[in-house]
Every structure is written in structure tokens, then in C-alpha cells.
Amino acid sequence: MQRIVVLAGGIGGARFLRGLKAAAPQADITVIGNTGDDIHLFGLKVCPDLDTVMYTLGGGINEEQGWGRTDETFKVKEELAAYGVGPEWFGLGDRDFATHIVRSQMLAAGYPLSAVTEALCDRWQPGVRLIPMSDDRVETHVAVEIDGEQKAIHFQEYWVRLRASVDALAVVPVGAEQAKPAPGVLEAIAEADVVLFPPSNPVVSVGTILAVPGIREAIAEAGVPVVGLSPIVGDAPVRGMADKVLAAVGVESSAAAVAEHYGSGLLDGWLVDTVDKGAVERVEAAGIRCRAVPLMMTDVAATAEMARAALEMAEEVRG
Ligand code: FO1
Numbered sequence: 001m002q003r004i005v006v007l008a009g010g011i012g013g014a015r016f017l018r019g020l021k022a023a024a025p026q027a028d029i030t031v032i033g034n035t036g037d038d039i040h041l042f043g044l045k046v047c048p049d050l051d052t053v054m055y056t057l058g059g060g061i062n063e064e065q066g067w068g069r070t071d072e073t074f075k076v077k078e079e080l081a082a083y084g085v086g087p088e089w090f091g092l093g094d095r096d097f098a099t100h101i102v103r104s105q106m107l108a109a110g111y112p113l114s115a116v117t118e119a120l121c122d123r124w125q126p127g128v129r130l131i132p133m134s135d136d137r138v139e140t141h142v143a144v145e146i147d148g149e150q151k152a153i154h155f156q157e158y159w160v161r162l163r164a165s166v167d168a169l170a171v172v173p174v175g176a177e178q179a180k181p182a183p184g185v186l187e188a189i190a191e192a193d194v195v196l197f198p199p200s201n202p203v204v205s206v207g208t209i210l211a212v213p214g215i216r217e218a219i220a221e222a223g224v225p226v227v228g229l230s231p232i233v234g235d236a237p238v239r240g241m242a243d244k245v246l247a248a249v250g251v252e253s254s255a256a257a258v259a260e261h262y263g264s265g266l267l268d269g270w271l272v273d274t275v276d277k278g279a280v281e282r283v284e285a286a287g288i289r290c291r292a293v294p295l296m297m298t299d300v301a302a303t304a305e306m307a308r309a310a311l312e313m314a315e316e317v318r319g
Pocket of ligand 1: 011046048051052068092159160
């Protein structure tokens with residue numbers, strides 16, 4: 001039984017996991033989920049990246065959005081707006097609200113986020129073990145300058161309300177330094193046969209998970225192959241606005257630059273899309289094995305091929 005650990009963010013990570021499950025149906029997959037996107041709204045704790053993985057693998061995701069539930073209605077959202085209670089820019093549906101209510105009441109009863117996530121996954125049966133990176137509160141904030149005034153805003157406000165339309169001057173996972181890996185995270189990494197970095201946002205998703213003290217070190221010291229798949233294809237993010245946050249950390253929006261950003265101390269292998277085959281030499285020069293394969297997750301079969309290529313590369317570099 002191959003044990004695979006995947007550091008996942010939201011949409012890209014969740015879609016990759018669907019292909020990984022198809023490529024390695026017998027594998028024992030543990031997902032370490034990003035919680036830096038979490039936001040507290042209307043007295044509830046919303047965990048977008050955990051929910052996207054849970055809903056996508058559990059069959060409840062709104063497929064074209066990649067977040068939120070299918071067959072959604074927005075009665076509660078309308079009523080909140082009628083009371084003048086904001087924010088209105090974050091689209092929480094009625095079905096989705098139930099997840100946040102259950103999560104919030106369990107947290108209020110004293111259960112840690114990891115136990116809450118396990119309980120929620122009991123319903124959804126995602127077919128992987130989903131563990132938040134930490135039970136401690138970490139929330140990514142983005143420093144921006146608006147009308148000449150510098151301020152830090154919540155990542156969701158930057159991402160959803162502003163659509164990343166202004167430059168991110170800095171991206172700060174608030175609370176990361178004090179956060180501890182959630183129970184099971186370090187154990188899963190230590191017992192893993194392979195660790196995968198899916199095409200999630202390298203700054204606000206995988207980067208945030210690596211910012212929790214102990215996680216980066218555990219992966220680097222685990223002595224098992226670590227293979228990543230580039231979220232940047234042809235110098236642009238496949239989806240989302242990763243280029244905006246990459247710029248904030250001084251990383252150019254290219255497949256090679258992201259591999260160098262993770263570094264050979266962490267990455268053993270890196271898959272780039274065929275359009276970026278010219279990047280292979282530069283990545284290999286950085287001490288990271290590199291191959292160019294199709295990386296567009298157009299359907300589960302295509303994604304399964306990517307996952308297979310990543311697992312094959314892991315065996316090539318194992319040594
Ligand atoms: N993304 C949007 O672009 N617009 C929204 O209104 C929105 C609402 C939302 C509600 C719940 C949830 O779990 C995710 C939601 N997202 C929305 C996506 C979210 O901003 C991203 O999935 C992650 O934070 C980035 O990976």
C-alpha cells in the first residue's frame with residue numbers, strides 16, 4: 001500500500017487529487033490542507049481550501065466554480081443583505097452554510113479543526129485523509145496600497161472582492177510562526193513513500209503550508225521523493241491569479257522560477273507542461289529532475305496521466 005502525502009490548496013489541488021485517486025486507487029493518500037484562506041464571517045469559520053478538497057472528492061462541488069456546493073440557493077445570503085449585514089462579496093450558499101455551522105459549533109464545543117474536518121469528511125467520504133496543516137488559526141493577509149494608503153487586507157478580500165486587481169506588496173500568513181502542525185501531519189510525512197506538490201498556488205497554498213514550523217523540515221528530512229507539478233503553464237497561471245502573489249515574493253511567473261522558489265532542498269522532481277519544455281534544462285541545472293508532460297487537467301483521465309507521471313518521476317529520483 002503506497003503512502004502518498006499531498007500538500008493541497010484549493011481548486012488546483014482538489015482537481016489533481018481526483019486524478020491521483022484514479023491513477024493510484026490502492027494508495028493511502030493523506031492530504032495536508034491549506035487553512036490560510038480561512039475567513040470568519042457571520043460568526044462562522046469558513047475553510048475554503050479544506051471544503052474544496054472535501055466537496056470535490058466527495059462529489060458535492062460546484063464543478064465549474066471549483067468551490068461551493070452544487071444545486072445552491074442563496075436565501076440566507078439574501079436575508080443577511082436585507083439586514084445590511086456584510087460582506088456581500090463572498091458568495092456563501094445555503095448548503096455551504098450548513099458546513100460552516102457544523103464546523104463552528106464543533107469548534108465552539110472545543111474540538112480542534114482536525115477533529116472537525118474528520119467529522120465533516122465522515123459525511124463526504126473523500127477517499128483521502130484530509131488533515132488541516134494546523135489546528136491553530138493562520139490567516140493570510142495581503143499588503144496593498146489603495147488610494148495612496150497602505151493597508152493589509154484578508155486574502156479573501158484581495159482575491160474575491162478586489163480580484164487581485166491591485167499589486168500585492170506582501171503576502172503574510174498571519175499566525176504561521178506560532179502555529180503547530182496538526183496531529184498526524186508530521187507522522188504522515190515521516191511515513192510517506194512519496195510527497196507531492198500539486199498545481200496549487202505556490203505562495204498562498206503550498207507556501208502557507210510550508211510556513212508552519214516543522215512541516216518544511218519534515219519534508220526535507222523525510223528522505224523520500226518530493227515531486228511537484230507546475231501551476232504555471234506558458235508563463236501564466238492555469239487558473240487563478242498566482243502570478244500576482246508570486247510577484248509579491250519576487251518570483252517570476254514561470255514554471256522554472258516556481259521550481260527554483262521551492263528549491264532543490266525540498267524538491268527532487270518537477271513536472272512542467274509541454275509548452276515549457278524549454279524550462280527543463282534550467283530546472284535540472286537547479287538540481288531538480290525535470291520532465292515536460294501535458295499538465296492541463298481537462299478531465300480526470302488527463303489528470304490521472306499527470307499523477308502517473310509524477311509517481312513515475314518519484315521512482316526515478318528515489319535512490
Ligand atoms: N471565490 C470567488 O471568486 N467568489 C466567491 O464569492 C467565493 C465564495 C466562496 C465561498 C466559500 C468557499 O469555500 C470558497 C469561496 N470562493 C469564492 C473561493 C475561494 O476564495 C478560493 O477557493 C480560495 O480561497 C482560493 O483557493
